[in-house]
Amino acid sequence: MAQNIYDREDFFAGYSQLGRSVEGLEGAAEWPAMRAMLPDVGGLRVVDLGCGFGWFCRWAREHGAAQVLGLDLSEKMLARARAAGPDAGISYETADLDRLSLPEASFDLVYSSLALHYVEDVSRLFGTVHRALAPGGHFVFSTEHPIFMAPTKPGWVIDSEGRKTWPVDQYLVEGPRSTDWLAKGVVKHHRTIGTTLNALLQAGFTIAHVEEFRPTSEQIAAKPELAEELERPMFLLVSVRR
Numbered sequence: 001m002a003q004n005i006y007d008r009e010d011f012f013a014g015y016s017q018l019g020r021s022v023e024g025l026e027g028a029a030e031w032p033a034m035r036a037m038l039p040d041v042g043g044l045r046v047v048d049l050g051c052g053f054g055w056f057c058r059w060a061r062e063h064g065a066a067q068v069l070g071l072d073l074s075e076k077m078l079a080r081a082r083a084a085g086p087d088a089g090i091s092y093e094t095a096d097l098d099r100l101s102l103p104e105a106s107f108d109l110v111y112s113s114l115a116l117h118y119v120e121d122v123s124r125l126f127g128t129v130h131r132a133l134a135p136g137g138h139f140v141f142s143t144e145h146p147i148f149m150a151p152t153k154p155g156w157v158i159d160s161e162g163r164k165t166w167p168v169d170q171y172l173v174e175g176p177r178s179t180d181w182l183a184k185g186v187v188k189h190h191r192t193i194g195t196t197l198n199a200l201l202q203a204g205f206t207i208a209h210v211e212e213f214r215p216t217s218e219q220i221a222a223k224p225e226l227a228e229e230l231e232r233p234m235f236l237l238v239s240v241r242r
């Protein structure tokens with residue numbers, strides 16, 4: 001059974017205050033890059049894996065998606081998604097991505113933002129997603145970059161010249177890693193980029209685009225604290241097709 005950290009009171013309270021929780025997609029630095037990887041969603045049948053507050057589900061409907069299914073493990077996250085208001089074209093359901101089953105060939109776009117690093121068995125999930133897509137369908141996702149997740153000890157290190165550097169250790173040791181982010185003992189699953197991309201290929205996908213997120217100079221000018229994201233990639237963005 002997956003860890004359901006988003007339903008823990010302390011974690012949820014902290015997560016609710018993040019920019020992406022308050023401002024939605026516009027508060028997520030990687031959203032413009034993700035958006036550029038999406039097909040025109042007009043008329044598409046969409047599923048959002050780990051939909052959280054449902055920001056993408058609503059964006060997809062506003063941009064013409066025929067129907068959107070938002071799935072999440074956390075009842076608290078789903079309650080906030082539902083509270084954003086009813087839409088006959090959106091349904092939110094509880095699901096564990098580690099045990100997910102979806103009807104075959106029933107979606108045109110599978111989307112997932114920053115949920116897959118909580119999934120233990122991505123090979124299983126990618127197989128499920130491949131079968132759930134209609135031929136030619138898109139799977140677009142972001143996940144925490146394994147270099148960002150790699151330090152077994154938290155955070156930045158100051159080198160001998162006083163520069164902030166990112167310590168990467170045990171990169172090739174895959175599996176669960178416990179971190180303290182918003183709460184103690186948050187479990188994420190570390191995988192190399194090779195493992196993730198090979199799992200997609202083995203599931204039968206064609207890789208269309210892979211991006212290691214970096215903020216643009218315009219984004220850094222508007223939010224100078226984003227400059228530290230140039231030291232190491234925080235997110236891995238991937239677009240594949242069935």
Ligand SMILES: C[S@@+](CC[C@H](N)C(=O)[O-])C[C@H]1O[C@@H](n2cnc3c(N)ncnc32)[C@H](O)[C@@H]1O
Nearest residue numbers: 002006050051052072073074096097113115118
């Ligand atoms: C970082 S939040 C991202 C939420 C949303 N996709 C966004 O980008 O704003 C990660 C989400 O994944 C969900 N999640 C984590 N593990 C999950 C699992 N095993 N099955 C389904 N959802 C999961 C969490 O409950 C949370 O809502």
